[in-house]
Amino acid sequence: MILIIDLSYRARSLSHDEFVCPVAHIVHRAGREWRETHFSAMTSDDLKDAEGIILCGTAIKDNLFATKVQEFSWLQTIPVPVLGICAGMQLLCRVFGGTIRPGCEIGMTTVRVDTPDPLLCKSPAFPAYELHSFTCDPPRGWVTIAVSDECIQAIRHPEKPLYGVMFHPEVRNDWVVEQFLSLCTGVNGTCPRSAGERKKSE
Amino acid sequence: MRLGVLCSGGKDSWFAGYLAMQKEEVACLISVRSINEESYMFHTPNVHLVPLQAEAAGLPLVSVETEGIKEDELADLSRAIRLAVERHGIEGVVTGALLSVYQGTRIQRICRDLELWCFNPLWYTDPDAYMDLLLKTGFRVMVTGVFSAPFTADWLGRQIDANALRDLKQYVAKHRITLTGEGGEYETLVLDAPCFTKRIVIEESTEEYCNYRGILRVRHASLEAK
Numbered sequence: 555m556i557l558i559i560d561l562s563y564r565a566r567s568l569s570h571d572e573f574v575c576p577v578a579h580i581v582h583r584a585g586r587e588w589r590e591t592h593f594s595a596m597t598s599d600d601l602k603d604a605e606g607i608i609l610c611g612t613a614i615k616d617n618l619f620a621t622k623v624q625e626f627s628w629l630q631t632i633p634v635p636v637l638g639i640c641a642g643m644q645l646l647c648r649v650f651g652g653t654i655r656p657g658c659e660i661g662m663t664t665v666r667v668d669t670p671d672p673l674l675c676k677s678p679a680f681p682a683y684e685l686h687s688f689t690c691d692p693p694r695g696w697v698t699i700a701v702s703d704e705c706i707q708a709i710r711h712p713e714k715p716l717y718g719v720m721f722h723p724e725v726r727n728d729w730v731v732e733q734f735l736s737l738c739t740g741v742n743g744t745c746p747r748s749a750g751e752r753k754k755s756e
Numbered sequence: 757m758r759l760g761v762l763c764s765g766g767k768d769s770w771f772a773g774y775l776a777m778q779k780e781e782v783a784c785l786i787s788v789r790s791i792n793e794e795s796y797m798f799h800t801p802n803v804h805l806v807p808l809q810a811e812a813a814g815l816p817l818v819s820v821e822t823e824g825i826k827e828d829e830l831a832d833l834s835r836a837i838r839l840a841v842e843r844h845g846i847e848g849v850v851t852g853a854l855l856s857v858y859q860g861t862r863i864q865r866i867c868r869d870l871e872l873w874c875f876n877p878l879w880y881t882d883p884d885a886y887m888d889l890l891l892k893t894g895f896r897v898m899v900t901g902v903f904s905a906p907f908t909a910d911w912l913g914r915q916i917d918a919n920a921l922r923d924l925k926q927y928v929a930k931h932r933i934t935l936t937g938e939g940g941e942y943e944t945l946v947l948d949a950p951c952f953t954k955r956i957v958i959e960e961s962t963e964e965y966c967n968y969r970g971i972l973r974v975r976h977a978s979l980e981a982k
Contacts, residue, residue, distance in 0.1 A: 572879045615868075660861055
């Protein structure tokens with residue numbers, strides 16, 4: 555079961571429709587069992603059966619989650635893969651000792667992969683949708699996987715499958731969520747082919 | 757939270773507004789009337805009926821006109837939103853954006869600049885579930901514009917009911933249109949909604965249609981009791 559966590563200002567808010575439902579739709583379409591919960595309603599039972607956890611984004615004006623970092627200390631010992639999207643990446647960053655600072659991107663940008671990783675396959679660069687008012691300085695030892703001109707776009711824990719992405723993969727980059735789901739089961743996901751790869755095979 | 761709903765008169769803005777009413781306080785509608793039919797942001801064939809819809813829903817309306825010049829029209833949208841803040845004390849904006857990164861990005865930037873919340877409750881929604889819910893909740897939606905194959909002239913004025921939805925789903929499979937019309941394949945006008953206390957009756961309209969492109973222009977409409 556994939557646990558999808560709503561980080562927005564209130565349970566079942568309008569932001570839930572915007573930031574949780576599209577992610578849940580991708581997980582559902584991938585044929586994975588899933589459950590969602592708001593962070594304020596989480597219990598240890600919610601974590602028990604989770605094979606993977608997705609921390610969803612929030613509205614650009616919604617930074618309530620950043621005042622609740624202590625409620626997410628369980629992330630330090632969680633044994634399953636985690637994908638933090640935007641607000642979720644900021645939360646992972648803070649829980650593990652990194653910092654956040656003002657830095658805004660709204661709209662499409664180019665994400666460049668610096669360090670090959672199963673999450674972002676071998677795509678050297680791809681367009682991605684951004685909606686954030688803060689950026690991350692990652693925790694010590696974490697690996698920077700991808701960057702944009704503005705900021706760090708994807709990070710990974712040095713040993714565990716804990717990932718943060720600043721862009722919103724639910725917009726035009728479903729494959730990143732699908733790839734994360736494959737990491738939750740150890741099955742290889744399908745990566746989009748690069749233009750060069752497509753040309754070769756055609 | 758007091759919110760203003762950006763309203764074009766079509767199904768997406770009204771359904772987004774309806775969702776907003778379930779969770780927050782909708783204080784007003786905000787409408788931008790474009791005189792440019794090629795406007796990237798605001799063109800809809802019957803945006804002049806939004807005042808009648810606002811009356812049907814018992815909501816105040818903030819309305820401004822734009823020449824519809826690309827990017828300049830954003831200043832007019834910002835002006836409309838600022839007026840809504842002044843007149844109705846809104847703290848955020850609701851849009852019916854579904855997939856358009858172009859529109860979504862620009863409205864997000866305006867809201868950021870004005871320090872307002874921005875909500876897009878239909879963003880990347882499941883199109884089948886959305887359209888089913890639209891009918892199930894009692895929306896009466898009429899097609900007022902078609903802009904791609906295979907839409908024939910008889911779609912103009914057609915209500916989106918179960919039969920029309922079945923046809924649209926077949927078009928999705930055969931012609932690769934978007935079910936919701938988000939690709940600009942068709943435009944709609946909401947005649948009735950759960951949040952309306954009266955319904956809209958079209959009294960006079962004209963139609964233009966040629967080569968899979970057509971518009972139904974409502975000349976006269978009124979409200980009747982439900």
